[in-house]
Amino acid sequence: MHPSGSSSSLGPGGLDLTQAFFKPIQRAGLPSPAKRHTKISVIGAGNVGMAIAQTILTQDLADEIVLIDAKPDKLRGEMLDLQHAAAFLPRTKIHASVDYELTVGSDLCIVTAGARQNPGESRLDLLQRNVALFKNIIPPLARFSPDTILLIVSNPVDVLTYVSWKLSGFPSNRVIGSGTNLDSSRFRFLIADHLDVNAQDVQAYIIGEHGDSSVALWSSISVGGVPILSFLENQQIAYEKVTLEKIHKEVIDSAYEVISLKGYTSWAIGYSVANLSRSILRDQRKIHPVSVFANGFYEIEGGDVFLSLPAQLGRGGVLGVTNVHLTDEEAKRFRDSANTILDVQSQLGI
Secondary structure (H helix, E strand, C coil), X not given: CCCECCCCECCHHHCECHHXXXXXXXXXXXXXXXXXXXXXXXXXXXXXXXHHHHHHHHCCCCCEXXXXXXXXXXXXXXXXXXXXXXXXXXXXXXEEECCHHHHCCCCEEEECCCCCXXXXXXXXXXXXXXXXXXXXXXXXXXXXXXXXXXXXXXXXXXXXXXXXXXHHCCCHHHEEECXXXXXXXXXXXXXXXXXXXXXXXXXXXXXXXXXXXXXXXXXXXXXXXXXXHHHXXXXXXXXXXXXXXXXXXXXXXXXXXXXXXHCCCXXXXXHHHHHHHHHHHCCCXXXXXXXXXXXXXXXXXXXXXXXXXXXXXXXXXXXXXXXXXXXXXXXXXXXXXXXXXXXXXCCCCX
């Protein structure tokens, strides 16, 4: 499949009519270089990849979007479908190809390719099917865009972020996993629903693995700046730990429920990744719970591992990790989560 994309070549033999259509004004200078051209490549044109691409388009986050997939017909169909909405969207060039060379010079490469998670299948069960695939994806991305930031979305995301870091040879700050950014959004939604407040007024994090061993940071939850557990204790309002665990379990089970009902997840992860992309490309320096190189945090030992921690994101990728206080129990659970990932990684041979 040859690279396809937007074009102004409407004349005979593909002649570019731009210069004929517009007459330049006199005494004009060269175009201003002030506006930076932003290019995003999305690897994988499945439900998740297209939800991400569509959300990025509507939020005007890129001047150019490249779609890469192994299925040329579906890929071209998705590209045309988006191009035909040009009159309703911000001006963005959309290209598609099976050839990774089209990704050259990307500022951000978002990887969603991988086997679909089946109902009842844990994220870790996907590992062996996806590692082999990544060996054909990450090296060409690194070769054609050596200064890019890799944003990994495919599951199991923590292990595949580690795999991408090893395969790319990139510094750790330029390899990020979507991690628990969406889990934390689900967490905030459930807490907000219990308290009947807006989820944007809830600050709450899920850290660790994006999966069954994730850790809910109850000790640092606040609503409108008020620490929840401290408030309940000061007001002598009783609460049961089992209630807190039930909310956390709802977070873990949320994706499985959506998959069992509609076959896949797409819209929430689309908004989540677009949110991360905005923080990175616009250098917003916002804090997101994403999968980062976690060595050196909370006494993690036993090998290199990527896990979600509240991290500041900007043009340089991961700018730092917040020094959030964990209780002894939370720290232990975080280390247990790290060990869960390390046990799996020990079988990869990478």
